[in-house]
Amino acid sequence: MADAAPPLAPPRRRHGRRESVWRWRRSDLAIFALSWIAGMGLCVITSALVAFFAVKGAQYLRPNLLVQSPSPSVSQAGSGGFLDPIEGTILLGAIGLVIAVPLGVTTALWVLEFGRPRWLARIVDSTVEIIAGTPDVVLAIFGLALFELGLFAPLSFGQPGGAFGRSFLTCGIIVSAVAIPSIYTATRNGLISTPRQLREASYALGKTKTATIRRVVLPAIRRDIATGSALGLGRIIGDTAIVILLLGATLQTQTQSSTPILGLLRGTGSTLTSYAFNASPAGDGNAPTKAYAAAALLLVLVLVLNWCVGRIGRIGGPPLHTERRLGA
Amino acid sequence: MSILAQRIRIEPQAEPEPAIERLRLEDVSVFYGGIAAVKNVSFPIHQGEVLALIGPSGCGKTTLLRTLNRLTELTPSASHSGRILLDGEDIDEIVDTELRRRVAMVFQQPNPFPMSIFDNVGFALREQSRRRPRRHEIAPDVDRALQRAGLYREVRDSLDHSALRLSGGQQQRLCIARAIAQQPEILLMDEPCSALDPRSTATIEDLILQLREDLAVVVVTHNLQQARRIADRVAFMYLGDLVELGPTEQIFDDPVEVETREYVAGVFG
Numbered sequence: 001m002a003d004a005a006p007p008l009a010p011p012r013r014r015h016g017r018r019e020s021v022w023r024w025r026r027s028d029l030a031i032f033a034l035s036w037i038a039g040m041g042l043c044v045i046t047s048a049l050v051a052f053f054a055v056k057g058a059q060y061l062r063p064n065l066l067v068q069s070p071s072p073s074v075s076q077a078g079s080g081g082f083l084d085p086i087e088g089t090i091l092l093g094a095i096g097l098v099i100a101v102p103l104g105v106t107t108a109l110w111v112l113e114f115g116r117p118r119w120l121a122r123i124v125d126s127t128v129e130i131i132a133g134t135p136d137v138v139l140a141i142f143g144l145a146l147f148e149l150g151l152f153a154p155l156s157f158g159q160p161g162g163a164f165g166r167s168f169l170t171c172g173i174i175v176s177a178v179a180i181p182s183i184y185t186a187t188r189n190g191l192i193s194t195p196r197q198l199r200e201a202s203y204a205l206g207k208t209k210t211a212t213i214r215r216v217v218l219p220a221i222r223r224d225i226a227t228g229s230a231l232g233l234g235r236i237i238g239d240t241a242i243v244i245l246l247l248g249a250t251l252q253t254q255t256q257s258s259t260p261i262l263g264l265l266r267g268t269g270s271t272l273t274s275y276a277f278n279a280s281p282a283g284d285g286n287a288p289t290k291a292y293a294a295a296a297l298l299l300v301l302v303l304v305l306n307w308c309v310g311r312i313g314r315i316g317g318p319p320l321h322t323e324r325r326l327g328a
Numbered sequence: 329m330s331i332l333a334q335r336i337r338i339e340p341q342a343e344p345e346p347a348i349e350r351l352r353l354e355d356v357s358v359f360y361g362g363i364a365a366v367k368n369v370s371f372p373i374h375q376g377e378v379l380a381l382i383g384p385s386g387c388g389k390t391t392l393l394r395t396l397n398r399l400t401e402l403t404p405s406a407s408h409s410g411r412i413l414l415d416g417e418d419i420d421e422i423v424d425t426e427l428r429r430r431v432a433m434v435f436q437q438p439n440p441f442p443m444s445i446f447d448n449v450g451f452a453l454r455e456q457s458r459r460r461p462r463r464h465e466i467a468p469d470v471d472r473a474l475q476r477a478g479l480y481r482e483v484r485d486s487l488d489h490s491a492l493r494l495s496g497g498q499q500q501r502l503c504i505a506r507a508i509a510q511q512p513e514i515l516l517m518d519e520p521c522s523a524l525d526p527r528s529t530a531t532i533e534d535l536i537l538q539l540r541e542d543l544a545v546v547v548v549t550h551n552l553q554q555a556r557r558i559a560d561r562v563a564f565m566y567l568g569d570l571v572e573l574g575p576t577e578q579i580f581d582d583p584v585e586v587e588t589r590e591y592v593a594g595v596f597g
């Protein structure tokens with residue numbers, strides 16, 4: 001009996017002869033070179049940013065800063081830590097997402113699935129683009145003007161001639177606007193790339209459009225929604241202008257009444273961004289080392305969020321729609 | 329000997345004459361905009377038979393199939409004339425969701441929903457009532473549908489796993505289980521084996537032959553050998569016209585029309 005043949009091993013991957021880059025037309029070569037320079041340049045800038053704050057963080061970020069509340073002091077040593085800004089960041093992120101996720105998802109659903117008349121759907125689509133392009137400080141000024149109306153006093157607290165207008169609630173409402181475009185766009189793209197056959201399979205089982213969307217389409221695009229939400233959360237926790245104008249500019253969290261949750265929501269406080277701004281040489285806090293520490297922590301949060309976005313993309317088995325692989 | 333060749337050949341003539349007429353098409357034409365994709369087609373479909381629609385690409389087979397459960401209404405430019413009667417009732421008079429529960433459909437590409445195997449089949453049963461039935465209430469029906477689709481033994485220990493992780497053949501059988509879970513009267517199948525390997529194809533074909541005992545099956549296929557293996561009657565369509573309809577043996581061995589003869593002989597396709 002002959003010996004069993006050895007198992008087939010794949011050969012080393014190799015390409016056939018290719019045309020040299022130097023033989024390309026100059027315009028093609030220029031685009032090729034610019035793409036490389038832009039990509040590498042961005043990498044260098046990001047790496048420098050991360051490296052800078054990694055060094056500063058290692059230098060100034062101490063565990064006690066994470067558990068101490070900020071306190072008013074002229075010296076850096078006596079100005080406490082940034083426990084309240086961390087809590088404020090988490091609370092504002094939660095409020096922002098609670099408002100932005102349903103709004104972003106349902107708006108995208110309406111525009112793509114039910115949007116009639118079409119011109120109205122196009123207007124809504126453009127509106128989201130306008131919100132995405134509006135500077136945060138403009139949103140903040142508008143929010144302040146809006147929530148200072150006496151009508152909105154329950155969201156903060158009343159004062160003669162109107163309302164204070166600054167609280168976690170008012171800030172959360174306005175800051176949700178910066179997250180809505182990410183969530184809307186991700187949901188919209190998910191809906192567009194959902195295979196038509198999937199909807200038809202549901203309709204063919206005698207399901208209504210609403211049942212199809214609720215039970216088939218939304219589960220199919222949950223990764224897109226999660227990715228959009230994570231990106232939106234990144235925008236919320238990274239926002240400064242809205243926080244400075246609408247969260248009350250108190251470094252410590254101040255509740256508005258003894259009511260446990262409502263008092264906190266109507267109260268004022270700070271986030272890591274507003275704390276970093278306040279502690280930086282541009283602010284009033286005069287605590288640059290703590291500004292570096294808070295900024296380093298913020299950067300870590302953003303990097304963790306980015307990592308989460310990547311992980312979310314792999315949850316729940318193979319994707320239903322084709323995803324473009326990066327790279328040649 | 330190939331897997332397909334080893335299969336038991338079921339002679340269409342050996343079957344009793346189908347009696348109950350479930351669906352009747354009367355002068356049905358289907359249009360996309362101003363273009364007629366199907367022209368004045370009339371024929372009945374009986375309980376207990378497999379009717380195969382054959383013909384070259386673009387001849388209107390799939391369009392005709394999708395008209396039978398009004399899926400063409402999802403295409404904005406599509407319209408149809410003539411009448412389609414389900415148990416004597418015009419399908420345009422039946423609420424679309426009810427019609428599609430009675431006339432179920434399996435598509436060319438397996439299209440499981442992004443949920444568990446159990447929920448894929450349960451979805452068909454759950455959404456029918458206002459009150460969402462509990463798992464234990466629908467479990468017997470889900471198991472029965474999976475058994476009828478010949479999938480139960482393979483997935484009984486993994487009913488809560490994602491349906492997207494099944495093989496192509498298993499996914500298609502899951503889609504069949506999903507379609508028959510609601511106990512439809514008619515099962516429409518649009519090239520159900522075209523994306524499958526020969527072994528899975530053989531399984532699905534056996535399944536079709538078993539299913540016809542309880543319902544009428546209409547299959548669109550490009551595979552003439554498949555039509556010959558599974559169909560009791562074959563309808564040949566060409567350029568939107570129903571050229572010839574008759575018993576399988578007649579269509580393949582002694583067709584009346586020249587186009588049919590040329591098509592089954594492979595002169596064009």
